[in-house]
Amino acid sequence: DAKTTQPPSMDCAEGRAANLPCNHSTISGNEYVYWYRQIHSQGPQYIIHGLKNNETNEMASLIITEDRKSSTLILPHATLRDTAVYYCIVRSLNNAGNMLTFGGGTRLMVKP
Amino acid sequence: NAGVTQTPKFQVLKTGQSMTLQCAQDMNHEYMSWYRQDPGMGLRLIHYSVGAGITDQGEVPNGYNVSRSTTEDFPLRLLSAAPSQTSVYFCASRRTEGNTEAFFGQGTRLTVV
Numbered sequence: 001d002a003k004t005t006q007p008p009s010m011d012c013a014e015g016r017a018a019n020l021p022c023n024h025s026t027i028s029g030n031e032y033v034y035w036y037r038q039i040h041s042q043g044p045q046y047i048i049h050g051l052k053n054n055e056t057n058e059m060a061s062l063i064i065t066e067d068r069k070s071s072t073l074i075l076p077h078a079t080l081r082d083t084a085v086y087y088c089i090v091r092s093l094n095n096a097g098n099m100l101t102f103g104g105g106t107r108l109m110v111k112p
Numbered sequence: 113n114a115g116v117t118q119t120p121k122f123q124v125l126k127t128g129q130s131m132t133l134q135c136a137q138d139m140n141h142e143y144m145s146w147y148r149q150d151p152g153m154g155l156r157l158i159h160y161s162v163g164a165g166i167t168d169q170g171e172v173p174n175g176y177n178v179s180r181s182t183t184e185d186f187p188l189r190l191l192s193a194a195p196s197q198t199s200v201y202f203c204a205s206r207r208t209e210g211n212t213e214a215f216f217g218q219g220t221r222l223t224v225v
Contacts, residue, residue: 034213043116043202043216044155087154100204100214102147102154 004088009107012082018075020106022088025069031092033064034100035073037084044087044102047073078110114138118203118217125193125224133188133220135203141215142208144186148172148199149219155202161186162208193224 005023012018024033035047048055048062050071055062061074075082085105119134137144145160147170157170161180175197177189186205190197200221206214 036214041200041219043204043218044214045216046213049213100155100157102156104154 004090004103006086006088006103006106008104009109011109011111012075012078014080014110014112015077018073018078018082018108018110020073020075020086020088020108021070022073023070024088024090027068027090028092031090033062033068033071034089034091035060035062036087036089036100036102037082038087038105039081039084047086078108080110080112082108083110084108116203116205116215116217118201118220120220121218122221123223125190125222127193127195127224129193130189130191131193133190133201133203133222135186135188135217136184137186137203137205137215138184139205139207139215140183141205142183143214144180144203144205145170145214146176146178146186146188147202147204148197149202150199158188158201190222193222195224198222198224 032049032051034049036044038044048060050062064071085107087105089100116137142163146158147155149155156172158176159178161167164183167178200219202219203217204214206212
């Protein structure tokens with residue numbers, strides 16, 4: 001699976017949009033981009049995933065660049081409860097058994 | 113559905129002791145896996161299973177054994193605990209088909225003294 005690069009930490013004001021970047025310049029054509037988050041040592045929680053089209057669900061939006069070398073997770077109206085470590089993971093559908101490879105993630109601090 | 117359930121939540125072991133961390137899921141997921149997370153770091157894969165009777169090693173398998181006799185359960189055994197195995201352990205499961213999300217348990221915090 002392709003490696004990802006994320007900033008180690010970011011701050012965001014409560015109520016504002018949080019934009020979390022991820023670089024995955026070695027991504028290949030059959031690899032999806034996944035986002036998970038981990039709130040204060042709880043088990044990781046799935047947020048969203050995509051292949052090449054932008055995706056949106058009730059939690060977030062995922063914007064993938066046209067060349068697929070980078071993506072941005074957008075939390076449209078961040079709340080204090082969104083303070084967490086956010087992991088960007090690239091995974092191939094062919095990688096059937098090896099579920100997920102976690103990097104260091106981005107620690108998002110939402111401030112009042 | 114309870115999702116993925118891990119027991120115990122906390123455990124303290126002495127060096128050399130053995131124990132089993134339990135993981136159960138009620139979603140009929142074929143894939144199950146164990147990760148460990150050391151302070152300030154991401155999760156690392158220990159072992160995984162693609163179905164009952166099938167297991168394989170992940171990134172950091174040494175010192176751990178697994179078995180998968182049923183779809184629901186995937187226990188992780190520490191044969192002879194070492195201080196280096198002090199960590200938080202997470203179990204995860206997901207379906208086989210498609211591009212599906214993984215569900216994680218709430219973790220077992222293990223301290224080996």
